[in-house]
Amino acid sequence: QSALTQPRSVSGSPGQSVTISCTGTSSDVGGYHYVSWYQQHPGKVPKLMIYDVSKRPSGVPDRFSGSKSGNTASLTISGLQAEDEADYYCCSYVGTYTFVVFGGGTKLTVL
Amino acid sequence: QVQLQESGPGLVKPSETLSLTCTVSGGSISRGYWSWIRQSPGKGLECIGYIHYSGSTNYNPSLKSRVIMSVDTSKNQFSLKLSSVTAADTAVYYCATEELTGTYWYFDLWGRGTLVTVSS
Numbered sequence: 001q002s003a004l005t006q007p008r009s010v011s012g013s014p015g016q017s018v019t020i021s022c023t024g025t026s027s028d029v030g031g032y033h034y035v036s037w038y039q040q041h042p043g044k045v046p047k048l049m050i051y052d053v054s055k056r057p058s059g060v061p062d063r064f065s066g067s068k069s070g071n072t073a074s075l076t077i078s079g080l081q082a083e084d085e086a087d088y089y090c091c092s093y094v095g096t097y098t099f100v101v102f103g104g105g106t107k108l109t110v111l
Numbered sequence: 112q113v114q115l116q117e118s119g120p121g122l123v124k125p126s127e128t129l130s131l132t133c134t135v136s137g138g139s140i141s142r143g144y145w146s147w148i149r150q151s152p153g154k155g156l157e158c159i160g161y162i163h164y165s166g167s168t169n170y171n172p173s174l175k176s177r178v179i180m181s182v183d184t185s186k187n188q189f190s191l192k193l194s195s196v197t198a199a200d201t202a203v204y205y206c207a208t209e210e211l212t213g214t215y216w217y218f219d220l221w222g223r224g225t226l227v228t229v230s231s
Contacts, residue, residue, distance in 0.1 A: 003155065021117060022221060034216050034217075036217050038156070038215075044166060045205065045221040045223060046156065046205075046221060046224075048211075048217060048218060048219040049213070051211065051217045051219075052212075053144070057211060060175075060189055077213045087142055089156055091156075091216075091217075093156075093216040096169070097169070097172065098171070099158065099161070099169060099215060099216055100216050101158075102156040102157065102158070103155070104155045105155045106154075
């Protein structure tokens with residue numbers, strides 16, 4: 001199972017919005033409603049930010065939103081803040097045997 | 112609240128077996144799924160597999176021939192063994208679980224991670 005495709009880096013200024021894409025296939029992103037997004041600051045543990053494509057766990061700011069169209073999922077961060085600078089990974093369920101596949105990660109820089 | 116803590120050797124020789132244990136505190140392991148995820152230096156995340164508290168397992172097909180996971184409910188621990196390791200297995204190994212939906216494809220609770228280096 002190949003990793004999901006994410007841009008290596010994105011950037012934005014404080015207050016702006018950025019969108020990170022995550023492209024897979026009909027066997028993963030396009031086939032299930034089980035896409036999640038993780039935020040990882042340097043040297044820290046990944047944190048679940050979005051699950052079920054667009055749901056936010058308790059405590060995650062509503063500036064973070066998720067969506068999906070076809071085989072591509074997206075994470076949008078609005079009202080960028082300096083603390084949002086981190087690596088972001090998408091993840092998709094891919095069925096019983098392989099179960100999950102991650103994207104390669106996107107480094108978000110807040111200018 | 113529930114916390115996870117990995118333990119095990121930080122250095123393993125090539126061709127030997129990597130063994131890690133994850134201790135669950137603040138709650139019972141006798142619910143849901145418990146996973147191992149690794150992250151090679153400067154690289155992305157890779158799910159190694161998961162074990163249900165009942166003992167049923169599911170492993171990443173790319174690692175399946177080398178992985179064994181087990182659970183010890185009396186000790187509130189689950190373990191990972193990865194055999195015939197090479198330098199490519201050098202990574203930070205995380206244990207993780209999911210409390211939101213009770214599934215094995217999300218990870219909302221992670222251990223702090225432990226770096227395992229494969230080197231002679």
